[in-house]
Structure formats: structure tokens, C-alpha cells
Amino acid sequence: MRENFVPFELERIMSIWEYQVEYNLSESGVHPMTTDELLQGNPDLIQKLTQVELNYPQTNGSVELRENIAALYPGATREHIVATTGAAQANFTSILTALDPGDQIAVLLPNYMQIWGIAKNLQLDVRTFSLKEELGWGLDIDELNRTVTDKTRLIAVCNPNNPTGHIMSSEEMNAVIAAADKVGAWLLADEVYAGAEHNTDSVTPSFYGRYDKVLAMGSLSKAYGLPGLRIGWVATTQDMAEEIWARQDYVTICTTMLGNWLGAYALSPEVRPRILDRTRNHVRHGYNNFNKWCEENADLVSFIPPQAAAIGFVRYKRQFNSTQFVERLIQEKKVYVVPGDHFGLDHHLRISYGLSDTYVNEGLKLLKDLLLSVE
16 A cells, blocks of 8 residues: 555545535535436436446447537547546546656646646646636736646646636636647646536636647536536547547446436437526526625635636635634534635635525534634
């Protein structure tokens, strides 16, 4: 066993506590759909679902699923797509494919720390650049350009961002592309929150098609409310898709047949708009409720409004460590939120607001009680 292995703290702690607390405000998506809601109770579809043979699908994803995914990316075909067991596996096998031990990777912070942890465990040379709170969670372009060197082989970003909900401007996207192009690096873009926008019904533009060495990650988890299907994907060049598929043969082999069938249905042109409308309704209503709480408690927290996703990343006006606070919150109040430590940024909390108002508000009340009791 490697003594210097870096565990994925967010996912491990979440898996321990999310079903043990009374109020789980750690969820980063909206309230999940049921199968009946997805199929709208259509008896013909339900009958078809029950007749799906539980065999292996094509191991890089069924033709219908990959074609529906490819339709989201201008110029892509099904040969540019690998369907994976969630975006987590897409990230993992893409890093395995694109990089060798000792290679340099530049990772955006704050971020979902899976890629950072993978890079550490694969003994990569990890550099970081930032979204800055003082820039309204905007990208520090100067820091990006200082971080990326001639040795950088991959730049990893998350857009829309987890945990801040920031959507990169055209200027920011162009800066990332220019930095990658200058040194010939791959650009890995985690885009799983695209479709969960607050202020527009237009889906956040992908990096795919804007540069010739992009790995664009997507998933049915966040913007689609279907995390339990465990369907993710990577959109990339045909050659890279083949190489990633070859690594997948060693890891999961394939996704599930039911996941392929339901995923293809969810991403069909007739159904996808309905699902995104549902997500945006949850996100926008939940944001209004959460923002009201933040305004009422401005003496305790500060909050830069997100542009996407059902999560608020708040700074608390106390000096204690975020992990230690969340441990007390779990034990004393039976409430779980995600500490900023898990995104590489202490003195913050990531709080879900994509659930029912009553549930969220009860959890927030208890969180406030603890904030008031500690210094």
C-alpha cells in the first residue's frame, strides 16, 4: 500500500455522512428524477424498458447514446465520443491516456478535486491557477499564464465551475485556449454543469471545437438530475477517443445497458429540453430562496451569486477551519455541507439549494445556530 496515497476526501466523507444526517445539503445537483418522471408514465416506454435485455452494451457506448451526445458538440460524430461510468471515469481514463508520470499539469482552483488528486497519485507535476473571489470568481489570467510553462502537458478547468458557479466569459475561455495552444497542451474541460444556468436558457458553450486538443467532459448527473444512471462521456478527437476506450477496457469495460437506454432517451432532441427546463426551474427557485437567507445573514456570510448550478459557495465571517466546523455541524446539528477545504479554499462552505425550500431552510437554520455559537 502506498503511504503517500492522496484520498478523495470530498467523495469519501460524503459517502459516509450523506445518508446519516437529517439534512444533507452537500448535494451538488438538483433533486433527482424518478424513472417514472423521466418516462412521464408512458406505458409504451415503460413496457419497452422492461424488455431491455440486460447484456453488455457496446463498450464505448451504444450507437444511439453516442450519436445523441455527439449532437451536443458542433462537428462531432459518434466516433468522437466515449460513454463512461460517470464523468469521474471520463476524467480518470483521460488523464491516464494523455499523461505519463512526471508530466506537468495545470489545474484550476477552486475545483472538484478529483483531477488534482488523480494527478498527485499518478506522480504528476501539479501546478495550480485560480478563480479569484476579489474578481467575482473571475479567472486570474495573469496567474494562468505564469502557471502554464513549456513543460505543461494538460490544463484542467471546470466550466461552469464547481463550487462557485462561475461561467467563463469569452475572454477567459480564449485565454485558456491561448495558454494551451502556446505550449501544445491538452485542455480538459469539466462541463457537467452546462445546462444548469441561472440567467439564460442558452447552454454554456463548450470548449470542444474551439481548439484541436480538447477533452470535453459531460454527464447526466448535474444538469440532468439523473446521477444514478452513472452515464458520463468525453468528447475529443477520434484518435484520442480510441485511446481512452482502450484504457476503459481495463477499468470498467462499459456502462450499463439500462444506463445506455435511458441515457439515449434523456438526451434525445424531444426529451432533453424538458429535462433542462426542470433543472433550471429547480436552480432558479432554489437560488432565490438561498440568496434571501444569505442577505438576511450578511453579518455571518458573504456570497457572490453563481451563474450556474444549484450550489452556493459562501464565505463565513469567522476564523475557524471549514473541515472542523463541518465535523461539529454533523455531530451537533445533524446537518452536512461541504467544507471549502475540499476545494482547496478554506473559510468557505458549499451549500446545496436545489432541494425543497422546507428541507433547505431547516438545514440552514441549524447551520446558522452553530455559526452563532462559535468564534
